[in-house]
Amino acid sequence: xxxxxxxxxxxxxxxxxxxxxxxxxxxxxxxxxxxxxxxxxxxxxxxxxxxxxxxxxxxxxxxxxxxxxxxxxxxxxxxxxxxxxxxxxxxxxxxxxxxxxxxxxxxxxxxxxxxxxxxxxxxxxxxxxxxxxxxxxxxxxxxxxxxxxxxxxxxxxxxxxxxxxxxxxxxxxxxxxxxxxxxxxxxxxxxxxxxxxxxxxxxxxxxxxxxxxxxxxxxxxxxxxxxxxxxxxxxxxxxxxxxxxxxxxxxxxxxxxxxxxxxxxxxxxxxxxxxxxxxxxxxxxxxxxxxxxxxxxxxxxxxxxxxxxxxxxxxxxxxx
Amino acid sequence: xxxxxxxxxxxxxxxxxxxxxxxxxxxxxxxxxxxxxxxxxxxxxxxxxxxxxxxxxxxxxxxxxxxxxxxxxxxxxxxxxxxxxxxxxxxxxxxxxxxxxxxxxxxxxxxxxxxxxxxxxxxxxxxxxxxxxxxxxxxxxxxxxxxxxxxxxxxxxxxxxxxxxxxxxxxxxxxxxxxxxxxxxxxxxxxxxxxxxxxxxxxxxxxxxxxxxxxxxxxxxxxxxxxxxxxxxxxxxxxxxxxxxxxxxxxxxxxxxxxxxxxxxxxxxxxxxxxxxxxxxxxxxxxxxxxxxxxxxxxxxxxxxxxxxxxxxxxxxxxxxxxxxxxxxxxxxxxxxxxxxxxxxxxxxxxxxxxxxxxxxxxxxxxxxxxxxxxxxxxxxxxxxxxxxxxxx
Numbered sequence: 001x002x003x004x005x006x007x008x009x010x011x012x013x014x015x016x017x018x019x020x021x022x023x024x025x026x027x028x029x030x031x032x033x034x035x036x037x038x039x040x041x042x043x044x045x046x047x048x049x050x051x052x053x054x055x056x057x058x059x060x061x062x063x064x065x066x067x068x069x070x071x072x073x074x075x076x077x078x079x080x081x082x083x084x085x086x087x088x089x090x091x092x093x094x095x096x097x098x099x100x101x102x103x104x105x106x107x108x109x110x111x112x113x114x115x116x117x118x119x120x121x122x123x124x125x126x127x128x129x130x131x132x133x134x135x136x137x138x139x140x141x142x143x144x145x146x147x148x149x150x151x152x153x154x155x156x157x158x159x160x161x162x163x164x165x166x167x168x169x170x171x172x173x174x175x176x177x178x179x180x181x182x183x184x185x186x187x188x189x190x191x192x193x194x195x196x197x198x199x200x201x202x203x204x205x206x207x208x209x210x211x212x213x214x215x216x217x218x219x220x221x222x223x224x225x226x227x228x229x230x231x232x233x234x235x236x237x238x239x240x241x242x243x244x245x246x247x248x249x250x251x252x253x254x255x256x257x258x259x260x261x262x263x264x265x266x267x268x269x270x271x272x273x274x275x276x277x278x279x280x281x282x283x284x285x286x287x288x289x290x291x292x293x294x295x296x297x298x299x300x301x302x303x304x305x306x307x308x309x310x311x312x313x314x315x316x317x318x319x320x
Numbered sequence: 321x322x323x324x325x326x327x328x329x330x331x332x333x334x335x336x337x338x339x340x341x342x343x344x345x346x347x348x349x350x351x352x353x354x355x356x357x358x359x360x361x362x363x364x365x366x367x368x369x370x371x372x373x374x375x376x377x378x379x380x381x382x383x384x385x386x387x388x389x390x391x392x393x394x395x396x397x398x399x400x401x402x403x404x405x406x407x408x409x410x411x412x413x414x415x416x417x418x419x420x421x422x423x424x425x426x427x428x429x430x431x432x433x434x435x436x437x438x439x440x441x442x443x444x445x446x447x448x449x450x451x452x453x454x455x456x457x458x459x460x461x462x463x464x465x466x467x468x469x470x471x472x473x474x475x476x477x478x479x480x481x482x483x484x485x486x487x488x489x490x491x492x493x494x495x496x497x498x499x500x501x502x503x504x505x506x507x508x509x510x511x512x513x514x515x516x517x518x519x520x521x522x523x524x525x526x527x528x529x530x531x532x533x534x535x536x537x538x539x540x541x542x543x544x545x546x547x548x549x550x551x552x553x554x555x556x557x558x559x560x561x562x563x564x565x566x567x568x569x570x571x572x573x574x575x576x577x578x579x580x581x582x583x584x585x586x587x588x589x590x591x592x593x594x595x596x597x598x599x600x601x602x603x604x605x606x607x608x609x610x611x612x613x614x615x616x617x618x619x620x621x622x623x624x625x626x627x628x629x630x631x632x633x634x635x636x637x638x639x640x641x642x643x644x645x646x647x648x649x650x651x652x653x654x655x656x657x658x659x660x661x662x663x664x665x666x667x668x669x670x671x672x673x674x675x676x677x678x679x680x681x682x683x684x685x686x687x688x689x690x691x692x693x694x695x696x697x698x699x700x701x702x703x704x705x706x707x708x709x710x711x712x713x
Binding site: 064065066067068069070071083087149153154155156174176177178179262263264265266267268279282283284285 | 378381382385386388389406407409410411412484493494495538539540542543557678679682686689690692693695711
């Protein structure tokens with residue numbers, strides 16, 4: 001911290017006195033601007049930049065428990081990267097992460113939006129029901145997972161009993177016991193967890209849309225669907241971007257839900273980038289290889305962050 | 321930049337010279353208090369105090385590593401036996417004989433649990449293992465004796481399966497629990513964790529597969545941890561289960577199910593069961609100050625007297641590691657005698673593969689998970705497991 005504080009004032013005195021006054025006040029103003037930004041920059045460098053760089057460096061090192069005792073982590077070139085990319089578990093986890101993220105976002109967003117539109121009309125008890133719908137968001141992830149494990153139990157689970165009762169299945173769907181179904185079950189549980197977040201933010205966005213627009217549309221004889229497509233959705237766009245990006249960021253690195261629900265099983269069918277990082281770093285104690293998978297996650301998130309910033313810039317452009 | 325980060329991590333102040341610090345997983349209040357009672361009993365006469373730092377069991381290793389990097393490791397480190405090689409391999413632990421710890425008179429398996437490359441770094445006060453726990457009423461109703469061989473196990477499981485009750489329950493989860501439960505079958509069938517594809521481990525995979533395919537065990541075993549298995553047994557949904565002595569308090573507290581303990585069935589009559597040995601070991605990290613190490617050694621000696629081991633074993637339902645204490649334990653707890661016997665033939669998971677155990681264990685988990693879910697044959701599964709286990713060797 002002190003290093004930044006001491007360099008900034010030191011730079012201040014370097015303005016040469018021979019320079020014209022205007023130029024000097026210009027540099028001073030520039031310096032002042034930097035001074036205001038400095039604390040934020042220092043914070044970012046310390047708490048985001050440093051760990052990021054450490055993680056990238058670590059992925060090129062043989063970093064094991066011994067490192068913690070001796071402080072030595074010999075560089076081993078691309079060994080960690082080769083080992084991780086050669087592992088079929090990694091390829092599988094990439095694919096599972098993609099499916100899980102896409103499925104979760106699609107479900108959460110669609111159902112969240114439908115509920116938001118439904119509740120945007122005023123009716124009795126709507127506030128109460130909305131509050132009830134927030135529950136999945138309030139319950140700790142691990143608790144949800146434990147309850148869902150019971151519901152999805154193949155022999156005695158509520159879901160199979162219900163499906164059997166209405167005659168949809170013979171009962172005995174192996175929700176968490178079959179490699180073909182377990183990832184779908186994880187997606188379903190995650191959709192249930194994510195609906196409230198999507199609903200609340202989108203509901204907020206809907207409240208911001210002026211009512212006159214909807215009235216004008218209906219005067220022009222637009223159908224409800226046409227109104228939704230041509231008025232509601234375009235006006236919601238900035239909010240939609242925010243919801244999707246935040247949802248993506250929290251879904252792509254999923255760990256706790258999977259660990260509590262399936263531990264990555266059965267037969268590695270629910271391993272994601274998050275669980276593989278956890279396995280490599282904290283179970284096999286190979287921190288170098290764990291860092292490789294962590295870096296892949298960072299890269300994926302960075303790509304989406306850039307897309308988000310660009311989309312936002314476009315919005316700002318329109319707004320002015 | 322680095323200096324800034326270092327100043328932020330901070331260094332723990334060195335504890336007072338008469339205080340011995342311990343890192344363990346006794347986060348549960350009752351367990352923490354029981355631990356402290358034994359520590360105080362040992363430290364008092366030596367003019368010392370003991371301070372416990374407790375974190376959840378799955379965080380002990382990472383916490384210890386973080387402490388090591390800031391040179392603030394505790395004087396005694398209590399790790400899970402399967403984690404010991406990782407720490408001994410760093411050369412950051414002191415061999416126990418160098419700090420005056422008496423390691424004679426212990427059962428071979430307990431010595432093996434605390435050893436790495438022939439040197440003993442960790443001492444176990446008590447150990448656990450696995451046995452067959454069965455519902456006496458259900459077996460009697462079906463007219464079967466507790467099974468001793470794999471063939472008898474299959475028959476007994478089939479005959480005790482009806483309605484919503486399965487004959488057999490075990491954990492085949494893709495993590496440490498499942499691996500722990502698979503080992504007794506894998507080992508007694510002749511499986512070898514150093515050479516998974518030696519052609520002998522398939523029989524154990526086939527046994528598990530058969531139990532599930534003929535409906536004697538639930539398909540959910542692939543997601544059950546050892547706690548889930550116990551829940552099934554207590555609710556009467558399983559006539560037999562594989563589990564450890566740590567479940568005894570729960571089993572004793574419930575009134576619904578009458579239970580008894582037997583050895584884990586073996587492939588052929590007359591063979592010895594080879595269950596895995598589990599439990600924690602206490603190690604002494606290297607310190608700049610040899611007086612601190614000596615104090616830690618004295619505390620360990622006192623915790624492991626025959627009397628203290630016996631009392632400790634009874635308080636945590638685990639078997640004492642001194643042969644004499646184990647015999648006394650079996651006499652005083654006839655219901656748990658089977659566990660006391662098993663511990664004499666039990667095997668340490670890390671004796672052969674040392675620091676590679678986490679990778680080997682993962683490979684084994686992959687094998688039984690893919691066989692139980694019908695993805696591969698036992699032979700293919702172990703062939704692939706060996707490839708995974710020998711990666712980066």
